[in-house]
Structures are given as structure tokens and as C-alpha cells.
Amino acid sequence: MAxxxxxxxLARKHGTPLFVAxxxxxxxxxxxFRKYLPRVQAYYAVKANPDxxxxxxxxxxxxxxxxxxxxxxxVVHRYIKDLPAxxxxxWIWDKIIYANPIKANETLAELDQYKALVTxxxxxxxxxxxxxxxxxxxxxxxKVPNTGAMVELSSKFGAASGEAVDLILAADRAGLVVEGLSxxxxxxxxxxxxxxxxxxxxxxxxxxxxxxxxAKMNLLDIGGGFPAPYDESVQPFxxxxxxxxxxxxxxxxxxxxxxxxxxxxxxxxxxxxxxKIIGKAVRDGxxxxxxxxxxxxxxxxxxFDHCRYRLNAFKKGPKRICTVFGPTCDALxxxxxxxxxxxxxxxxxxxxxxxxxxxxxxxxxxxNGFPPAKVVHINQKELS
Ligand SMILES: *Cc1c(COP(=O)(O)O)cnc(C)c1O
Numbered sequence: 001m002a003x004x005x006x007x008x009x010l011a012r013k014h015g016t017p018l019f020v021a022x023x024x025x026x027x028x029x030x031x032x033f034r035k036y037l038p039r040v041q042a043y044y045a046v047k048a049n050p051d052x053x054x055x056x057x058x059x060x061x062x063x064x065x066x067x068x069x070x071x072x073x074x075v076v077h078r079y080i081k082d083l084p085a086x087x088x089x090x091w092i093w094d095k096i097i098y099a100n101p102i103k104a105n106e107t108l109a110e111l112d113q114y115k116a117l118v119t120x121x122x123x124x125x126x127x128x129x130x131x132x133x134x135x136x137x138x139x140x141x142x143k144v145p146n147t148g149a150m151v152e153l154s155s156k157f158g159a160a161s162g163e164a165v166d167l168i169l170a171a172d173r174a175g176l177v178v179e180g181l182s183x184x185x186x187x188x189x190x191x192x193x194x195x196x197x198x199x200x201x202x203x204x205x206x207x208x209x210x211x212x213x214x215a216k217m218n219l220l221d222i223g224g225g226f227p228a229p230y231d232e233s234v235q236p237f238x239x240x241x242x243x244x245x246x247x248x249x250x251x252x253x254x255x256x257x258x259x260x261x262x263x264x265x266x267x268x269x270x271x272x273x274x275x276k277i278i279g280k281a282v283r284d285g286x287x288x289x290x291x292x293x294x295x296x297x298x299x300x301x302x303x304f305d306h307c308r309y310r311l312n313a314f315k316k317g318p319k320r321i322c323t324v325f326g327p328t329c330d331a332l333x334x335x336x337x338x339x340x341x342x343x344x345x346x347x348x349x350x351x352x353x354x355x356x357x358x359x360x361x362x363x364x365x366x367x368n369g370f371p372p373a374k375v376v377h378i379n380q381k382e383l384s
Pocket of ligand 1: 045047048066099100184186187188223224225226261262263264265
């Protein structure tokens with residue numbers, strides 16, 4: 001996170017609400033991911049924060065990308081296309097995976113020219129891909145346990161393991177190529193056994209496919225879910241990585257390409273929100289602060305991501321449990337019902353929230369006419 005002094009300077013210069021993206025932190029997170037999971041290529045999940053500057057920094061650091069819609073695809077594609085030839089690496093199969101198992105016909109038709117990797121998890125999707133995007137490489141998304149994840153994803157997507165090989169063989173019969181398997185253990189997974197179970201389940205499907213005559217798979221995509229260090233209860237990434245590496249080495253030969261789709265892990269700690277107190281009241285004996293950012297805006301993760309963010313003041317003073325409200329007229333717009341903050345904060349004083357880089361500005365709305373936070377990038381580097 002940027003130093004407090006810098007945050008205050010930026011807020012003075014740009015006004016609030018402000019979202020500060022620290023690109024040194026993006027590079028550190030990417031480097032940590034690669035260091036602890038050396039077999040795994042990171043496909044950054046663009047939905048966590050689709051800012052083109054973030055895509056650019058992660059691309060330059062060596063990342064590939066996971067997209068789930070055509071606009072997300074174009075954020076990445078537009079950037080790569082405009083690179084000078086010497087910086088453009090070979091892509092697209094090794095640079096983008098379209099990891100939304102359900103795609104509209106129109107999307108598939110557009111995607112076909114790029115020969116992208118696409119995920120699927122049902123028979124209907126095979127027909128659609130066959131008709132509209134037969135040049136794609138397929139990746140079967142498996143349903144895996146999401147126990148203890150902050151955001152559960154397994155009820156919406158994923159083929160049951162009993163049906164998995166039938167889906168692979170059906171795609172093969174349709175003349176499509178299934179390149180491998182993917183799964184998602186649930187976002188902000190602190191139960192590391194989810195990864196162990198999912199990798200074992202995938203290894204079982206790999207083996208069954210081979211036994212039943214399909215031997216063309218050469219990749220495993222272990223999805224997202226890698227937890228951000230929101231608080232001390234989250235075990236270190238290297239502990240998780242050690243478990244994942246052990247299972248991969250035990251179950252998947254060296255020639256299998258392993259990829260992952262980290263979103264939150266790469267961007268959460270790279271984002272800090274700065275907001276301003278615009279009102280103060282005492283209601284039912286409780287001190288309430290009103291700020292110029294809220295759950296319809298940068299704090300949207302409170303609603304959509306089931307996430308909580310601490311608020312901190314720059315100013316010191318005797319603390320008290322306060323309520324913090326967002327700026328809109330909706331009673332849902334509550335940033336915190338129990339935040340320990342100095343009781344002497346005044347109109348114009350600033351607050352900041354760390355670790356808010358993922359699923360925040362990405363799902364901000366223009367509700368009630370309040371503009372989104374201004375995004376400022378720090379520590380960006382231009383590659384020559
Ligand atoms: C959202 C999503 C991700 C990113 O998940 P994180 O928990 O942020 O790492 C990766 N893959 C798919 C298919 C997703 O839907």
C-alpha cells in the first residue's frame with residue numbers, strides 16, 4: 001500500500017473519492033505467485049479489476065489473462081495488438097482463456113477468429129461451440145467442493161465428475177478438441193483442502209478419459225480463489241502453494257501445462273480507497289459518519305463480494321465505535337456498522353481502506369448520481 005503521506009497528497013491533488021492502484025504491489029504479487037508456484041502460469045482474472053493499466057502492468061510482468069466477456073477480451077486484445085512487434089509475445093492460446101462456461105451465440109461467433117481457449121461444462125454448449133466457434137480449444141470446467149470459500153461458485157458452474165468424461169467424448173465426437181480441465185474452488189478460499197481435493201478429482205477425470213480412449217488433454221487449469229491477506233487469519237500463500245505443488249507433482253506429469261486464474265490475489269492489496277467525511281450525526285446514541293464513497297461505488301464488494309473493509313483515519317484521537325454510511329439516499333448504503341474511529345473527526349477529514357483492489361471499482365455503479373472514485377495509478381513503469 002502507498003504510504004499514508006502519499007495517499008493524503010493524492011487526495012489533495014485529485015479530490016475524493018479516490019482509488020489508488022499501486023503497480024509495485026501488482027508486480028510483487030505476480031512475482032510471489034510465480035515464485036511459490038513455479039509450474040503454474042498465471043492468467044489474471046480480469047473481472048477482479050479490468051483497468052487497462054493493470055492489465056498492461058501484469059502483461060509486462062509476464063501474466064496471461066482469464067476473461068469472461070467480449071469487452072474483457074477486448075481490453076486484453078486491444079493492448080496486445082497495439083504493442084510494438086518486439087514486445088508482442090506469441091499469443092493467443094497461451095495468453096487468453098475465455099473462462100465463462102456459458103457463452104452467447106454472438107460471443108462465440110466473434111471469438112472464433114481468435115482461436116481462443118474456452119471453457120464449457122454441459123452438452124448444449126458443445127453444440128453451440130461446434131456451430132459458432134469450432135476453431136476454439138475446449139477446457140472442461142469441473143464442479144469441485146467450495147467449502148469455506150468467501151464466495152461460492154460451484155452451484156452455478158461445473159460438470160459433475162460422473163458426467164465429465166461423457167462431456168469430453170461428446171466434444172471429441174463433434175470434432176472439437178478438448179485441451180484440458182479446469183475448476184474453481186471458490187473465491188477467497190482459506191480452506192486449502194479444496195485445492196487438494198480438486199486436483200485429485202481432476203487427476204481422476206484425466207485418467208478415466210485416457211482409459212476410455214481420449215488422450216489429447218495437455219493442460220490443467222487450477223482456477224482462482226487464492227486468498228488475499230485481508231487479516232491475520234489467512235494463512236500465508238506459501239503454505240497453500242506447498243500443498244498445491246505437492247499434489248501437482250504427484251499427480252500430473254511434467255509435460256502437462258498448468259495454469260491458474262488468480263484475480264483477487266494479484267490485485268486486492270494493490271488498491272487503496274480514500275474517502276472524505278461529508279457529514280456527522282448522532283443517531284440512537286451512536287456516532288455516525290457519512291462519507292463520499294459507499295456500497296454502490298468503491299465499497300460494492302461489501303454487497304457483491306461478501307467482503308469487509310476496515311476504515312482508518314489519518315487523524316489521531318480518542319476512539320469510539322462508529323457507524324459509517326455511504327453518500328446515497330439508500331439505507332442499504334452502509335459501509336460499516338461498527339468501526340473504531342476517532343470521535344473527533346470533522347467534515348473534510350479523510351479515511352482510507354486498504355486491500356480494496358479486487359471486486360471494488362469493477363462493480364461500482366453510477367447510482368443516485370454519485371460519480372465513481374477517480375482512479376490514480378502510482379509506480380507505473382514504461383517498458384521501452
Ligand atoms: C472470478 C473468477 C476467477 C478469479 O477468482 P479469484 O477468486 O478472484 O482468484 C477465476 N476464474 C474464474 C472462472 C472466475 O469466475
